[in-house]
Amino acid sequence: MKLNFKKTGEGEPLIILHGLFGSADNWFSIARDLGKSYTLYLVDQRNHGDSPQSEDWDYEVMAEDIAELMKDEGLASAYLMGHSMGGKTAMFFALKYPEKVRKLIVADIAPRQYPVHHQTILEGLNAIKLEDLKSRKEADDLLSKYISDSGIRQFLLKSLGRDQDGNFIWKINLPVITAKIENVGEALDLDGTFDNPTLFMGGANSNYINEGDKADIDRFFPDHKIIHLKNAGHWLHAEQPEAVIQTVKAFLG
The missing domain is CATH 3.40.50.1820 (Alpha/Beta hydrolase fold, catalytic domain)
Known part of the structure; x- marks a missing residue:
């Protein structure tokens, strides 16, 4: 690759x-x-x-x-x-x-x-429905229900981008990371x-x-x-x- x-x-x-x-x-x-x-x-x-x-x-x-x-x-x-x-x-x-x-x-x-310990982060990221998302502020508000630390939220939201049509996208492959998170450990x-x-x-x-x-x-x-x-x-x-x-x-x- x-x-x-x-x-x-x-x-x-x-x-x-x-x-x-x-x-x-x-x-x-x-x-x-x-x-x-x-x-x-x-x-x-x-x-x-x-x-x-x-x-x-x-x-x-x-x-x-x-x-x-x-x-x-x-x-x-x-x-x-x-x-x-x-x-x-x-x-x-x-x-x-x-x-x-x-x-x-x-x-x-x-x-x-290492045991899997990113479940809460993955739950929070997957709770953000990109097709309905209106702003980064809205994404941060949704993520705050799972992650209280604003620094960690801002780090994670660096992976929130937009495509050529202006739609929100994840720069990380969230479905694969979610399914194969055990590989990291x-x-x-x-x-x-x-x-x-x-x-x-x-x-x-x-x-x-x-x-x-x-x-x-x-x-x-x-x-x-x-x-x-x-x-x-x-x-x-x-x-x-x-x-x-x-x-x-x-x-x-």
Whole structure:
């Protein structure tokens, strides 16, 4: 699949993958700084943003999408960073194509299986009937019945767009994500290891990477480092962007 991406900056290539319900836009503010040191590929993963939509949606096909992007761009290898779902895609890709990844950064996710915990978000999104929707304000009001946090609602509503006729559309493939949400939480199930340097960068206020994950991380990524950024939760790049920028630079540089 030919993914949509924004290429910016100059230097060695760094591919960045967003998380579930997100898009390449989530990394634009950080890209302004990192682009001074690296050529960034800010990617919309399939079924998200402006990339194509498909019934096929798991880490196998999402990793193959990255392989196709690198081939099209003439990249023999690159630095690779992914957040949450994007971190799982990045881990899967690094284990399958270790020769294509110079260093790996995994933001607030571990290789283990995670239980489905997005039911309320999916209920809220599916409650918005696009054919009847009159405004973004109306969408926010409907979503507020399910999600009280306005920041999370605004993040989710970034995926609400309009088609060429002005009708509201979802940029995410909501039916497929709803039907196959369990795929996002799947554990890595691959043989082999990724032996190049790997950084697991978690949020100190998040429970996505914990002490119990070290055995799995050791198994797949023997040359790794785990850090937790202070005053950051799961969306650490939005909550502590400067800390993320400096940590990425130090690790890659």
